[in-house]
Structure formats: structure tokens, C-alpha cells
Amino acid sequence: MKQGLLTDRQKEVLRFRKQGLTQQQIADIIHTSKANVCTIEKAAYENIEKAKETLEFLYTLDATHLCTIRSGTDLFDAIGEIYAEAEKIHIKVRYDSIGLINRLKESNPERFKGRFVRDDVEVYITEEGDLCFG
Amino acid sequence: MKQGLLTDRQKEVLRFRKQGLTQQQIADIIHTSKANVCTIEKAAYENIEKAKETLEFLYTLDATHLCTIRSGTDLFDAIGEIYAEAEKIHIKVRYDSIGLINRLKESNPERFKGRFVRDDVEVYITEEGDLCFG
């Protein structure tokens, strides 16, 4: 059965990985080679990427591009920029500073290092003031 | 090119639809039958569903199930329940009431009708107090 993008095999491997098993250990359990476990895991992450990109497209469908937060930017400067840009187009952002930082961080936790942005972040906003990040 | 789950064809159709065109109008523009536009559009929504399910799986991988908000529940009762359940397992929710309602609503806007929940919503929480909805 395949509910979602991930195959049963891929979910199985991800779960074992989450438990801290090595690829070799997993290979032994599911009776295949570690190379295969590696490729299955890799395919899983590619599928997850695709899923994220798909939903991002959805956002851009009814949201307009607000601004780009450049890599290296301080988080607090970033939210300042977001508020400023939103004001320019007369949309009130639906989040306070704290909420905004939380939204940013949870959109893709790996993208932040402490107070700094690691990669460029595209910011979209809906007419209702909801934010999406790409 | 296919960046994400949706094919170029599918994105094209979704964009035209967002502009309010009928399937027949789109069919004329892209030189095919309206039946085909229908199936393309349908496939697009199936892919979007898959994308959502995929990310939901990711959440459940490192989040634990907190509670189920039953269809018909008042939103304000729902957030009360969420706070109560989180307290039981000694996790502090990372959102205030307003932020929590926003998170809920944007997780799947069609699922809410005014102050009420239309379909059951599964609530997951991470150790850090982040919430996900399934």
C-alpha cells in the first residue's frame, strides 16, 4: 500500500533510521544489501523534497511573492523586512514577531542556524496576511 | 520540466482554473479535449493530496499523537483540549491561542467552517512543542 509519495519500503527504512540503526543493520533486517538501503533512503528524501515543492507551488498559486530573505540575514532583520514589505502593499501580516519566527523556523528547521538564515528564503503572502516560505 | 509532483501540464491547468477559466476554454487554449483537461486537473489534485500525506508521515515520524479534534467541535474548545493534552505529557505548546488558531486554519482551510471543525483533525506534537495536524 502506498498512501502518499513514499513506498512501504521507504517508510520502513526511514523508521529504522529514526531509531538510530545503521544501513547495514537495516539491510540485515530486511534481507538486502546496504547499498540498496542507501538508495531507498535517498529515494525517500527525494520524494519528500518533491512533496514540499508541490505544496510550495500551491502556495504561490494564491499568494504573491513578498520578498527574498538572503542567506546570512539575521532573523530579526528578516522579520523587519517582511513587515516592511507587507506594509508597502497594504497587507497586514497575521503574526506577531514571535509567531513569525516560529513559522519561519518550522517551515524548514535546517535552514536556520541560531539567529541566522543559512539559505535564501522566498516569502509569499496571501491577501489575508498568511505567510508561506519557499 | 517537473519540479515537484505536478507536471507542467497540471500546473498550467491549475493556473488557468485559478483565473476562472472553464475546462472547455482551457482545452481550446492548450489544444486538447475538455475531458483531458478534466483528468489532468483531477490528477493534479490527487498529486497534491499525496504531497500532503507524505509530509504528514514525516511529522508522525518525530512527533507523537496528542489528540483528535472531533468534527463539530468549537475551535475554542479545540485549543483548550490541545493545551490540556499537552500539559498531561509535560510539553509546553509553542503557540498562544491566536497563533494556534492560525496554525489550525492554515493547515487545511477547507476543514473549518467559521468557528467549527468540519472533519476530524489529528493533532501531533514534537518534544519542542511544535504542532502538526493530520
Add this chain to the structure above:
DNA sequence: GCATGGTTAAATGAAATGGTTTAAGTTTTA
């Protein structure tokens, strides 16, 4: 050096997906 953990490339077969047509159905609405 050599065991361990991880990654990569090439090849293969089975399964699925995507776009298409044709043709038969609903539902909506003017």
C-alpha cells in the same frame, strides 16, 4: 592496513504514471 558506515554508478525487470482519445455519463444554470 582493515573493518565500519555511507555513497555512487550501471544494468535489469516489473509496475506505475502521464497524456491522449472516444464515448458515455452527471450537474448546473440560464
Add this chain to the structure above:
DNA sequence: TAAAACTTAAACCATTTCATTTAACCATGC
């Protein structure tokens, strides 16, 4: 009610995807 809008089913073919194997390749740590 009749036209317009939308949905569904069946069949076709080309392309892609998945899991798999084998065999090689980089690190790291002892």
C-alpha cells in the same frame, strides 16, 4: 428543458519509477 460545464471509464503507448544486484569508491577510527 436544453445547453454548458463537468465527471467518468476504457484503452493505448511512451516514459518514468522502484527495488534490486553487483561492484566500486570515500571517509573514519582503531
